[in-house]
Amino acid sequence: KQEVTQIPAALSVPEGENLVLNCSFTDSAIYNLQWFRQDHGKGLTSLLLIQSSQREQTSGRLNASLDKSSGRSTLYIAASQPGDSATYLCAVRMDSNYQLIWGAGTKLIIKP
Amino acid sequence: DTGVSQNPRHKITKRGQNVTFRCDPISEHNRLYWYRQTLGQGPEFLTYFQNEAQLEKSRLLSDRFSAERPKGSFSTLEIQRTEQGDSAMYLCASSSQGGPYNEQFFGPGTRLTVL
Numbered sequence: 001k002q003e004v005t006q007i008p009a010a011l012s013v014p015e016g017e018n019l020v021l022n023c024s025f026t027d028s029a030i031y032n033l034q035w036f037r038q039d040h041g042k043g044l045t046s047l048l049l050i051q052s053s054q055r056e057q058t059s060g061r062l063n064a065s066l067d068k069s070s071g072r073s074t075l076y077i078a079a080s081q082p083g084d085s086a087t088y089l090c091a092v093r094m095d096s097n098y099q100l101i102w103g104a105g106t107k108l109i110i111k112p
Numbered sequence: 113d114t115g116v117s118q119n120p121r122h123k124i125t126k127r128g129q130n131v132t133f134r135c136d137p138i139s140e141h142n143r144l145y146w147y148r149q150t151l152g153q154g155p156e157f158l159t160y161f162q163n164e165a166q167l168e169k170s171r172l173l174s175d176r177f178s179a180e181r182p183k184g185s186f187s188t189l190e191i192q193r194t195e196q197g198d199s200a201m202y203l204c205a206s207s208s209q210g211g212p213y214n215e216q217f218f219g220p221g222t223r224l225t226v227l
Contacts, residue, residue: 043219
C-alpha cells in the first residue's frame, strides 16, 4: 500500500531564504507526482506535476525534483516571500489507477 | 471562470440530516474525482467518474455516501444520516482524458460541519 510522507510538518523561515520541502513515498510504481498549495481553509492549487519519466519541473521560483527509485521528491522555493506562506502538499498517482494519494502537508510560514 | 466550481461552499447541518453537494467540472474534462479532507491531514480519495460511469470507490465511501454523475457533466455527492465524523472539507477535482498527464484541477471545496 502506497504511503506518502512529508517532513517537516511545519517550517518557519525569514523572508528571502531559499528552502526545500520534502516528500517521500514507499511504492515507486508511480505514474506522476503533483505538488499543491493550500491556503488556510481553502481549496488546492496545483503548482507542478512531474511525470515518472521526468527528473524535474520548474515554474518561476519553484523547482520540483523526482527520484523515483529512492521514493523521494523535493520542492525548492527560491527567494521566499510572505505570500508563499501556505500548506504545501504532495500527491502521487499510481500506475494502476487514477486516484491521488496524499501526504499530510508541510505548513510553511515566511516571516517578513 | 472556467475552473471547477462547488456548491455550497459551506454547510452546517444537524446530526442525522441528509446533505447534498454539487460539483461542476471544467467543461471539457470527462474525469471527475471526490476527495475528503479533515483538519491537518491530506485529502483522501472517495470516488472517481469517467463520463457518467463510477469506476472507483474507496472503502471510505460507506453505505451512507452516494455519488452520481448522471449526464457526465456535473456530479453530486450525498451523505445520508450525517454523523459528526463526517465533518470535513469535501473536494472535487476534474481532469481531461486527452490531457498529457491527467493533471487534476481542484475546486474550492465544500466545508461540512455536523453539529
